[in-house]
Amino acid sequence: MTQNIYDDPGFFEAYSQLRRSVEGLDGAPEWPALRALVPDLTGRRVVDLGSGYGWFCRWARQHGAAHVLGLDVSERMLQRARSATSDDAIAYARMDLERLDLPEAAFDFAYSSLALHYIENLSGLLAAVHRALVPGGRLVFSVEHPIYTAPSRPGWRVDADGRRTWPIDGYLAEGPRTTNWLAEGVVKQHRTIGATLNALLRAGFAIAHVEEWGPTDAQIVARPELAEERERPMFLLVAAQR
Amino acid sequence: MTQNIYDDPGFFEAYSQLRRSVEGLDGAPEWPALRALVPDLTGRRVVDLGSGYGWFCRWARQHGAAHVLGLDVSERMLQRARSATSDDAIAYARMDLERLDLPEAAFDFAYSSLALHYIENLSGLLAAVHRALVPGGRLVFSVEHPIYTAPSRPGWRVDADGRRTWPIDGYLAEGPRTTNWLAEGVVKQHRTIGATLNALLRAGFAIAHVEEWGPTDAQIVARPELAEERERPMFLLVAAQR
Numbered sequence: 007m008t009q010n011i012y013d014d015p016g017f018f019e020a021y022s023q024l025r026r027s028v029e030g031l032d033g034a035p036e037w038p039a040l041r042a043l044v045p046d047l048t049g050r051r052v053v054d055l056g057s058g059y060g061w062f063c064r065w066a067r068q069h070g071a072a073h074v075l076g077l078d079v080s081e082r083m084l085q086r087a088r089s090a091t092s093d094d095a096i097a098y099a100r101m102d103l104e105r106l107d108l109p110e111a112a113f114d115f116a117y118s119s120l121a122l123h124y125i126e127n128l129s130g131l132l133a134a135v136h137r138a139l140v141p142g143g144r145l146v147f148s149v150e151h152p153i154y155t156a157p158s159r160p161g162w163r164v165d166a167d168g169r170r171t172w173p174i175d176g177y178l179a180e181g182p183r184t185t186n187w188l189a190e191g192v193v194k195q196h197r198t199i200g201a202t203l204n205a206l207l208r209a210g211f212a213i214a215h216v217e218e219w220g221p222t223d224a225q226i227v228a229r230p231e232l233a234e235e236r237e238r239p240m241f242l243l244v245a246a247q248r
Numbered sequence: 249m250t251q252n253i254y255d256d257p258g259f260f261e262a263y264s265q266l267r268r269s270v271e272g273l274d275g276a277p278e279w280p281a282l283r284a285l286v287p288d289l290t291g292r293r294v295v296d297l298g299s300g301y302g303w304f305c306r307w308a309r310q311h312g313a314a315h316v317l318g319l320d321v322s323e324r325m326l327q328r329a330r331s332a333t334s335d336d337a338i339a340y341a342r343m344d345l346e347r348l349d350l351p352e353a354a355f356d357f358a359y360s361s362l363a364l365h366y367i368e369n370l371s372g373l374l375a376a377v378h379r380a381l382v383p384g385g386r387l388v389f390s391v392e393h394p395i396y397t398a399p400s401r402p403g404w405r406v407d408a409d410g411r412r413t414w415p416i417d418g419y420l421a422e423g424p425r426t427t428n429w430l431a432e433g434v435v436k437q438h439r440t441i442g443a444t445l446n447a448l449l450r451a452g453f454a455i456a457h458v459e460e461w462g463p464t465d466a467q468i469v470a471r472p473e474l475a476e477e478r479e480r481p482m483f484l485l486v487a488a489q490r
Contacts, residue, residue, distance in 0.1 A: 171416055200460045203445075218441065
């Protein structure tokens, strides 16, 4: 089973104070770009892989989804998500995404925000999602960008002349990366963009859109600290079609 | 018109001494990976965008292509390519790839090695290639990887403890990059992987394979200096299907 860092009390406490945890979807700067990839959900059956606090599940229902299934490995997350809604058309279930098990052709749309970079067996997960979608169904997800996950010592460096860079090494060495983000020893899986896209293709998906996310000018005006995200992307957004 | 650096005498002289210029396809470490994306060429009509010395055009004929058209903007390159063959089924023509003009459905396969990162109007070129291919026809190309082209000051940095990194900035700032590679003031177009793939999708192509190239173990044994290519990829290889 994948490391379940979200049930670590210290991590959960720190995570719950992030802007995206407090403000929900609108607190995540990449959300407008991700949202643009989401099809019309009216009457659709939706599954959210790594549903967290359930922000997207509730949004999907507000935007016409007939039924939403939120899956997460973290009991704490699921408790928070369940306590935030009384909508009978939203169901939450505990699931280890390394062993994703879903009924065949049961969903029109699959969504995942910043969860798949925790998964070792991405090919297995994508095969399960492909099987669970109807033909023409769409998968939209975000993951941490490999430029962000690659380095042996991730972080900014400022040169004597003020030039700010993100030094990369190990980009083609795919596999686990242990970082101290919110808690010590958080394990993420580093994989190249090519590896992610080829895994989708092998699972039978067609690539529909690939975006290395960066902030808009308006976002930088509102939150100047986002400007550095243009120097090296932190997120990769992908849309694929069954 | 795109900068035609290959007709700069100093550049051409330096370029002609590169291993890939002297040894041809086998002198290019990424060739085995690129070759794996090339379909069976028996009886096929092939166009090579940026054909250089004509190594690939001759290889394609040796591998059964019925006819090969090599296009290049450089007169020097075309002269060298023409002087290297007397095969009537290989034709060379001078063309600015910014204004690629090809007959409709005239080719089964389009190939381009390390040429498209010179092109400003990639969307226009891809539309022309799509139109020139038969349905089911394939496009395979390599370009410099955006991690390689992005930095304002490209180059390796070695930390006090020996860690070797490639500092990135400006990754999401697409557009021209001027470097001093073989000659001063060589202009290349930096674009993200997402931008390249979305341009293919908009032109009507399906993505078939995306590879951020790195050397094999055997290649590193034979040429130890290639090991650094695993730290940050230099080439992006793409296969797309009309």
